[in-house]
Amino acid sequence: MLFEAEECDSGKAHEAVRVACGMLGDLFGEDVCSAGVASKVHRAVYDVLGTDDPYSDLKAKGNQVALELYPTAERFVARSKDRLRASFLCAVVGNVLDFGIGTGFDHPSTLRKEFTNLLSEGLGHDDTPKVRKLLSRADSVVYLVDNCGEVVFDRLALKQIKRFDVDITLAVKGEPILSDATMTDIEGLGFDRLVDRVVETPGFAVGVDIDSLHGEFGKMLRDADLVIAKGMGNFEALSETDIAPVAYMLRTKCRPVADAMGLPKDINAVKLFTRRRSPR
Numbered sequence: 001m002l003f004e005a006e007e008c009d010s011g012k013a014h015e016a017v018r019v020a021c022g023m024l025g026d027l028f029g030e031d032v033c034s035a036g037v038a039s040k041v042h043r044a045v046y047d048v049l050g051t052d053d054p055y056s057d058l059k060a061k062g063n064q065v066a067l068e069l070y071p072t073a074e075r076f077v078a079r080s081k082d083r084l085r086a087s088f089l090c091a092v093v094g095n096v097l098d099f100g101i102g103t104g105f106d107h108p109s110t111l112r113k114e115f116t117n118l119l120s121e122g123l124g125h126d127d128t129p130k131v132r133k134l135l136s137r138a139d140s141v142v143y144l145v146d147n148c149g150e151v152v153f154d155r156l157a158l159k160q161i162k163r164f165d166v167d168i169t170l171a172v173k174g175e176p177i178l179s180d181a182t183m184t185d186i187e188g189l190g191f192d193r194l195v196d197r198v199v200e201t202p203g204f205a206v207g208v209d210i211d212s213l214h215g216e217f218g219k220m221l222r223d224a225d226l227v228i229a230k231g232m233g234n235f236e237a238l239s240e241t242d243i244a245p246v247a248y249m250l251r252t253k254c255r256p257v258a259d260a261m262g263l264p265k266d267i268n269a270v271k272l273f274t275r276r277r278s279p280r
Contacts, residue, residue, distance in 0.1 A: 124267025
């Protein structure tokens, strides 16, 4: 909250933090979805700041840096023996662009310096073979994007997924929240040539609004043969639901998410969950 306040209006930082802490105290509980709590807290902070997109400048810079690095990533995939795995790795490496959470990537320029090093780490957990098997018999895939910048590298993964002759629905945020990509943020990136349709996730939500999963958006996810979800917010939300199979592609940037996924912290991961949980 402090990070986004200082990005937008440092004079309102104290009030933003006060409101956020008060809401966290009111909403905290064992039976609540962390992503849902975060959504409500961010909504309140945005109201204090008087803006609907405090990350707008960082999002634009994220896309700019990613576009500079894209030719390097494209060559990396082209030269790889397993292009699907390589494209997933590039998409996951882009997931480090998550501002204000203390990962050392609080500005897009950091990715420019560390991109090659992150690629060299490879995938610390790799369920690509399982995902490939699902894709080989799938008819429909829903791909939930995450942050700006990273969304540029998602194009590489989508190109490889399309080789399986599947129908692809790309889902972007319906409203600006954090650095997540909206319809406006992906304009001019050529997704119309890579996917069959682009839809917006309902509401103002970190990850996915749980309540929206009782409607048409939830039906679309449940009807898909495979959901691919980028980032920790989508894991926090969807892991609380009966939607499956879901392949999560992310960097494990915080201990609670890493532990919930059964993975080490700070690795590049593609992890497939196939078991359906009881719906919320």
